[in-house]
Amino acid sequence: MGTKDYLGIIWFSIILVVTPFIIGNDYYIGILVFAAFNCLSCIGLSLLMGYAGQISLGHAAFLGIGAYSSALLTVKMGWSPWLAIVLGIILAVIMALVIGIPSLRLKGHYLAMATLGFGSIIHIVTVAAVDFTGGPAGISQIPTLNIFGFPINSDVKYYAFIWIIVVIGLFFALNIIHSRSGRALRAIHGSEDAAGSSGIHTSRYKIRIFVISAIYSSIAGSFYAHYVNYIDPGPFGIMHSVLLVTMVAVGGMHKVWGAVIGSILLSVLPEILSTISEVVEGYGIEYKPDYDTLIYGSILLAIMLFLPGGIFQGVGDGFKRLKKLFTRKTSSAV
Amino acid sequence: MNRKLFCFTAVSFFMVMSALTPHLFAEDYKVGCLFSITGSASWLGEPERNTAEMIAEEINKAGGINGHKLKLYIEDTQGDNTRAVNATKKLIKKDKVCAIIGPSRSGTSMAVIPIVQAEQIPLISCAGAEVIVEPVQERKWVFKTPQKDSDCVKRIYDHLTAKGIKDIGIISGTTGFGTAGRDQLKAIAKEYGMNIVADETYSPADTDMTAQLVKIRNSGAKALVNWSIVPAQSIVPKNMKQLKFDIPLYQSHGFGNVKYVEAAGPAADGIIFPGGRLLCVDSVSDDNPQKAVLKQYRDAYEARFKDKVSTFGGHAYDSLWLVINALKAVGDDPAKIRDYLETSTLVGTGGVFKFSPTDHNGLDKNAFEMITIKNGEFVVLKD
Secondary structure: OHHHHHHHHHHHHHEEEHHHHHOOHHHHHHHHHHHHHHHHHHHHHHHHHHOEEEOOOHHHHHHHHHHHHHHHHHHHHOHHHHHHHHHHHHHHHHHHHHHHHHOOOOOHHHHHHHHHHHHHHHHHHHHHHHHOOHHHHOOOOOOHHHHHHOOOOOOOHHHHHHHHHHHHHHHHHHHOOHHHHHHHHHHHHHOOOHHHOOOOOOHHHHHHEEEEEEOHHHHHHHOOOHHOEOOOOOOHHHHHHHHHHHHHHHHHOOOHHHHHHHHHHHHHHHHHHHHHHHHHHHHOOOOHHHHHHHHHHHHHHHHHHHHHOOOOHHHHHHOOOOOOHHHHHHHHOO | OOOHHHHHHHHHHHHHHHHHHHHHHOOOOEEEEEEOOOOHHHHHHHHEEEHHHHHHHHHHHOOOOEEEEEEEEEEEEEOOHHHHHHHHHHHHHOOOHHHHHHHOOOOHHHHHHHHHHHHHHOOOEEEOOOHOOOOHHOOOOOOEEOOOHHHHHHHHHHHHHHHHOOOOEEEOOOOOOHHHHHHHHHHHHHHOOOOOEEEEEOOOOOOOHHHHHHHHOOOOEEEEEEEOOHHHHHHHHHHHHOOOOOOEEEHHHHHHHHHHHHHHHHHEEEEEEEEHHHHHHHOOOOOOOHHHHHHHHHHHHHHHHHOOOHHHHHHHHHHHHHHHHHHHOOOOOOHHHHHHHOOOOOEOOOOOEEOOOEEOOOOOHHOOOOOOOOOOOOEOOOO
């Protein structure tokens, strides 16, 4: 990890600590809790997309595996939530290996296809295996989490807890990138043949990183279940997988920080739009909920057109340009 | 200097005014609404939103509730759990509503129950599943207005018993509604001595049920119950006609939309199902206590929105009127509204409601009318 990343984590943590004091309202804090679940999944996904150059269109299924393991084991079998989370992780790892080993040995985007199918299968199982998963009626009364007898039962407490987890996840991810494996992965992303010829076991690295990204999602899914206290198949469909990929792409695929920014931004955006709609309606103009989709789409389009490297890189470039402009001006003045 | 003085006066004027305003006018009564206005269940949420807005306008035109204006905060859940949870928190913590009506779907209702239970805000769901209000000791703050699945099953079995039919086949869609109905059909069969000789399912995307129907025909069923809420249910009567499979066909209350009848075409004639009386207002007998309410709501809705009235808008009608009556009686304290709701009675569109501490639905099987289809229209079944 470079100095920049350490500084980044410190700044990020400070912002996280200060935010609840500024926004105050529990409702907004609740939205940031949901943003944290997306953030955790996206950090894992960005390792896969940005560094191994592979796309997963089934990450919501890993969220589902985590969520359903936690829900089933705690509600139906009375396990401790922490043990259930660990079992969820183990299940996610097994699933990732089953899909990853055959598809990541091949060159090209076979993983995308395999995960697309896998995502559909998991979704169908959650809908159709009524006796096991509760089917479309879902599972309710999932217990809240406890840390050493200290219950995490309010939005603010959950906010603090989940963002600590995210920062730890971020720390791990940044460390992976700056390790031997990270360099190997970047080499694979650049050119698989070149990486292979310089002694990197390409498929093993790709499988490893896919498994790690599945773990991130499984953990996010488990915590989602314990926060909402109710799950049904809805949030674990294909559309959510696509949304996660979009978040990573919007933030910037080639940096983990991009995934952090993209996921927070796209999680909060619907809320910003609803605030805008209230303001617009305050002026007596009718605002239809369908407009949200339009605005959402045009924002994504604008980012893809004008900031192809994602927001993180785009903003960084903008700053650099400003800096250059500024230094040139001052130097000419002198 | 003058300018400064002017600014100072202006600012202090506004401050004083804004400080005084709440004391000059009675505060609004704030009620939250959670409807799936867009997304895959928009045909539930849209009539619900229309109905709620229509009632609020009427109330406010007539001077509000005891001098307080009724202000609705309508949120679109898009039928999505995360959005529903967020919207509920927004209604409770930001908008500070005193009661919530909705959500439209069973899944989203289940997702928001933990929140309203913890925050102690009364919620009147517009969704079908019975688990929403049961077990009642764990659903202190939760009520619902749509009729119960189990009552629908009982009405169907009553009718079958009267006809002397014991061997039945069932076919259901694999959705939340279909699954819940299938469970109830099987659970209540014993009580009525029904013999389920075939149990088939179809997915919402299926376009042909011939295979399932042939199986049911071979099983020797004397009547068929089709339980679903998705458009695919209209294919069952069509396929039956093609197969010349001529046994009585019963549908669930999920058939209660005229669009399903249109989709089935002439094959729909003769289908029997228990449904809310809102579907067949004109053929409800005049001495029925609901008749006046039904007629008034249907005429107002259809005149205003140029669209056929649906059962779902009716659920919102009943929910909102329950809240309005509570507001009239006890004001906008959530705990008092909850207590009042438990003792409420209402002649609504879904039936005659009688809530109690052990019954948060307030309806019995008489809320259903046995309806049949004649020339593409819903009419009350006469025998």
